[in-house]
Amino acid sequence: MAVDLNALRQAVLNNQNNDDVLPNSPSKQVVVDREGNVKMGSDVKPGEVTTQVPQETFATLDYEL
Numbered sequence: 001m002a003v004d005l006n007a008l009r010q011a012v013l014n015n016q017n018n019d020d021v022l023p024n025s026p027s028k029q030v031v032v033d034r035e036g037n038v039k040m041g042s043d044v045k046p047g048e049v050t051t052q053v054p055q056e057t058f059a060t061l062d063y064e065l
Contacts (some may be wrong), residue, residue: 011040012055021056030055035059 008030015023023029029041031050044050 003037003043007040008038015055016057018041022052023055029053 011028012030015021015028020028025039026041026044030038030053031038031041031044032038032053033048033050034045038053041050041052
């Protein structure tokens with residue numbers, strides 16, 4: 001199953017705006033499985049091993065207009 005990149009992007013932006021970098025709700029989580037597939041936490045099957053992706057901003061653009 002392919003991840004909806006628009007939903008993924010929106011979840012990350014919403015979580016960043018709410019300072020919720022490791023959300024508890026699966027519908028807000030972004031996770032990676034053992035094969036490196038990125039998915040929303042709500043798409044994880046029971047017993048599936050995943051790692052939650054921290055959603056803080058980790059890069060900035062430093063330039064002047």
